[in-house]
Amino acid sequence: MIGIIGGGAWGTALAQVASAEGTREVRLWAREEEVVASINDAHENTLFLPGVPLAPSIRASGDLGWVAEADPLLVVTPSQHMRAVLAQLDARPRHLILCAKGIEAGTMRLMHEVAHEACPTAALSVLSGPTFAHEVAKGLPTAITLACEDADTGARIAALIARPAFRPYAATDVVGAEIGGAVKNVLAIACGVVEGRALGQNARAALISRGFAEMTRFGLARGARAETLAGLSGLGDLVLTCSSTSSRNFSLGLGLGQGKAAADLLADRRTVAEGAFTAPVLRAAAREAGVDMPITEAVCALLEGRMAVDEVVDALLARPLRAEH
Numbered sequence: 466m467i468g469i470i471g472g473g474a475w476g477t478a479l480a481q482v483a484s485a486e487g488t489r490e491v492r493l494w495a496r497e498e499e500v501v502a503s504i505n506d507a508h509e510n511t512l513f514l515p516g517v518p519l520a521p522s523i524r525a526s527g528d529l530g531w532v533a534e535a536d537p538l539l540v541v542t543p544s545q546h547m548r549a550v551l552a553q554l555d556a557r558p559r560h561l562i563l564c565a566k567g568i569e570a571g572t573m574r575l576m577h578e579v580a581h582e583a584c585p586t587a588a589l590s591v592l593s594g595p596t597f598a599h600e601v602a603k604g605l606p607t608a609i610t611l612a613c614e615d616a617d618t619g620a621r622i623a624a625l626i627a628r629p630a631f632r633p634y635a636a637t638d639v640v641g642a643e644i645g646g647a648v649k650n651v652l653a654i655a656c657g658v659v660e661g662r663a664l665g666q667n668a669r670a671a672l673i674s675r676g677f678a679e680m681t682r683f684g685l686a687r688g689a690r691a692e693t694l695a696g697l698s699g700l701g702d703l704v705l706t707c708s709s710t711s712s713r714n715f716s717l718g719l720g721l722g723q724g725k726a727a728a729d730l731l732a733d734r735r736t737v738a739e740g741a742f743t744a745p746v747l748r749a750a751a752r753e754a755g756v757d758m759p760i761t762e763a764v765c766a767l768l769e770g771r772m773a774v775d776e777v778v779d780a781l782l783a784r785p786l787r788a789e790h
């Protein structure tokens with residue numbers, strides 16, 4: 466039996482994968498009664514993943530204790546809420562598969578660091594890669610990184626969650642997998658701005674490349690491996706999220722590029738655009754580590770309403786010429 470903590474789009478899609486075409490029992494915890502009712506009664510998450518039929522073997526509840534009887538547990542809350550939710554789990558040893566992409570505000574902790582503090586007895590993996598929930602839930606082909614410091618455990622978890630069209634690649638670089646997923650959300654906002662301000666496809670390609678350079682500088686400074694950052698959870702997810710309005714982060718940037726205020730775009734959002742929360746904490750962490758992240762700084766200036774789009778673009782273009790590597 467597999468448990469899912471979080472009934473948003475991604476938790477629901479992962480529940481569908483974990484159900485193994487309805488042959489495996491899956492318990493899903495959701496905050497919203499409407500989500501619990503629609504999954505149990507209509508086998509659909511009408512709030513966060515409408516239009517995708519779900520296996521009847523997925524049962525939802527607002528009772529976290531009931532869901533936490535399952536092992537492993539996939540943790541799919543937004544990153545800023547993960548600590549509070551995990552703090553409600555009992556202390557038994559279990560395996561947590563962390564699926565949120567972000568850095569905790571205030572502490573600058575990556576998700577595995579937060580999970581270790583909240584659940585010291587748990588074994589941890591990170592699941593991250595280029596994965597739009599609606600495509601995964603429909604069974605479209607997807608590859609993803611499953612990072613676990615213990616290679617044998619990682620291989621076991623990868624085999625457990627793999628499906629014919631859902632292909633986890635095992636890795637041991639947990640830090641690298643997490644940094645790729647967190648940083649790409651910030652860069653996707655920047656790519657959305659390029660689209661919204663109609664700056665062209667050359668600019669978007671430049672931004673993806675220079676953004677990847679930023680991700681790599683920051684990742685290496687935090688102990689990530691270069692090959693992880695160049696893999697599914699880094700470059701792979703960066704390319705996906707920087708190319709499509711299916712991305713909530715890209716869409717947020719699109720609105721900023723069209724001149725809308727961040728506060729208006731973020732107000733009353735039901736779905737999460739993680740990059741808006743990660744950007745300021747990433748900037749703080751980069752400054753602390755002495756890592757230059759001009760695109761991240763630019764995204765922060767836009768989110769904070771301190772600069773207009775054209776000012777930000779002019780400032781980026783006016784940076785001194787430098788060697789590419």
Ligand SMILES: NC(=O)c1ccc[n+]([C@@H]2O[C@H](COP(=O)([O-])OP(=O)(O)OC[C@H]3O[C@@H](n4cnc5c(N)ncnc54)[C@H](O)[C@@H]3O)[C@@H](O)[C@H]2O)c1
Pocket residue numbers: 471472473474475476477495496497513541542543544546550564565566567596597598599735736737739
């Ligand atoms: N949607 C995707 O395609 C996708 C893919 C890969 C990873 N992710 C990551 O998964 C995580 C969850 O995203 P999602 O897309 O499932 O969410 P979502 O935007 O579909 O839904 C929002 C979720 O936030 C939850 N939430 C809101 N306030 C909360 C609180 N105080 N405590 C706990 N939960 C709260 C809601 O219950 C809901 O589950 C994010 O970190 C996201 O980056 C999403």
Ligand SMILES: O=P(O)(O)OC[C@H](O)CO
Pocket residue numbers: 566594595596597598650653702705706711712713714715737738739
């Ligand atoms: O919609 P986004 O921008 O949160 O992106 C979803 C996933 O992270 C893509 O891999």
